[in-house]
Amino acid sequence: xxxxxxxxxxxxxxxxxxxxxxxxxxxxxxxxxxxxxxxxxxxxxxxxxxxxxxxxxxxxxxxxxxxxxxxxxxxxxxxxxxxxxxxxxxxxxxxxxxxxxxxxxxxxxxxxxxxxxxxxxxxxxxxxxxxxxxxxxxxxxxxxxxxxxxxxxxxxxxxxxxxxxxxxxxxxxxxxxxxxxxxxxxxxxxxxxxxxxxxxxxxxxxxxxxxxxxxxxxxxxxxxxxxxxxxxxxxxxxxxxxxxxxxxxxxxxxxxxxxxxx
Amino acid sequence: xxxxxxxxxxxxxxxxxxxxxxxxxxxxxxxxxxxxxxxxxxxxxxxxxxxxxxxxxxxxxxxxxxxxxxxxxxxxxxxxxxxxxxx
Numbered sequence: 001x002x003x004x005x006x007x008x009x010x011x012x013x014x015x016x017x018x019x020x021x022x023x024x025x026x027x028x029x030x031x032x033x034x035x036x037x038x039x040x041x042x043x044x045x046x047x048x049x050x051x052x053x054x055x056x057x058x059x060x061x062x063x064x065x066x067x068x069x070x071x072x073x074x075x076x077x078x079x080x081x082x083x084x085x086x087x088x089x090x091x092x093x094x095x096x097x098x099x100x101x102x103x104x105x106x107x108x109x110x111x112x113x114x115x116x117x118x119x120x121x122x123x124x125x126x127x128x129x130x131x132x133x134x135x136x137x138x139x140x141x142x143x144x145x146x147x148x149x150x151x152x153x154x155x156x157x158x159x160x161x162x163x164x165x166x167x168x169x170x171x172x173x174x175x176x177x178x179x180x181x182x183x184x185x186x187x188x189x190x191x192x193x194x195x196x197x198x199x200x201x202x203x204x205x206x207x208x209x210x211x212x213x214x215x216x217x218x219x220x221x222x223x224x225x226x227x228x229x230x231x232x233x234x235x236x237x238x239x240x241x242x243x244x245x246x247x248x249x250x251x252x253x254x255x256x257x258x259x260x261x262x
Numbered sequence: 263x264x265x266x267x268x269x270x271x272x273x274x275x276x277x278x279x280x281x282x283x284x285x286x287x288x289x290x291x292x293x294x295x296x297x298x299x300x301x302x303x304x305x306x307x308x309x310x311x312x313x314x315x316x317x318x319x320x321x322x323x324x325x326x327x328x329x330x331x332x333x334x335x336x337x338x339x340x341x342x343x344x345x346x347x348x349x
Binding site: 210 | 277280284287288292297299302
């Protein structure tokens with residue numbers, strides 16, 4: 001039985017696309033057949049995060065408007081061959097995708113894929129409504145900042161109104177040291193406020209920047225803390241019971257480095 | 263010191279440089295509004311024309327738009343296997 005996730009947040013810049021790329025890559029690395037659909041029409045980026053920007057021939061709009069069958073528009077990942085991307089158009093806008101056509105497409109894809117991940121645009125307008133239309137489960141990504149949590153709450157309300165009742169939360173870009181010092185909201189604080197089932201906390205990690213630079217999601221890097229957090233989330237999505245990670249305290253040498261100013 | 267050693271032993275290209283190069287290519291395509299489909303058609307046509315005069319290695323052929331100071335250049339790298347003479 002296939003499952004359709006939509007990755008959404010309300011606020012822009014919290015890591016929806018990074019999350020989509022990493023979870024998709026992670027599920028595929030575990031042997032699942034996965035398709036990622038970019039619905040951020042006009043501002044597409046999922047192709048860049050996966051290093052597939054030079055392989056795009058057709059896009060989501062070509063498919064929903066019936067010009068090509070969806071299989072022709074899929075871009076297969078270079079290294080993980082059970083991972084596919086359906087990119088969107090960079091020249092059209094959000095009104096170009098008909099929600100009903102997207103639902104129909106996703107139902108068709110259920111036959112071929114174990115997981116369908118839909119990368120939602122920021123905002124609560126038509127693009128959001130279209131992106132969530134086909135989803136079984138909504139994954140809300142937020143950050144430990146008051147504006148991001150407020151927007152997440154708004155999105156959770158909107159999802160409820162659209163009768164999308166299965167909602168999971170990911171808290172992204174946590175800085176453990178700041179949480180420890182009481183200077184940043186922690187996962188537990190955000191859980192208290194939003195009362196949503198939390199499936200992961202992802203630490204702020206420089207490796208996310210460098211891996212994005214290369215077009216290789218950080219989940220492929222064994223030495224990335226964020227990558228480890230994403231691997232845990234992938235396990236939980238597959239029904240495994242994985243305890244939440246604890247973050248290593250800065251060791252003696254890191255402290256020493258600070259003293260000597262690197 | 264460590265950095266210098268890494269360089270000597272052929273450390274990977276810096277990810278910031280990779281990002282810059284990837285961005286340049288993507289932005290040229292975005293701004294020029296040339297779809298990958300059009301590029302593919304162009305490639306097919308170029309292959310047809312050139313194949314009249316020489317045998318080319320189609321799989322290793324690269325064609326892309328590149329930044330050339332203030333203008334956009336069409337850059338093609340077409341490995342020639344053999345010239346066709348006479349006929």
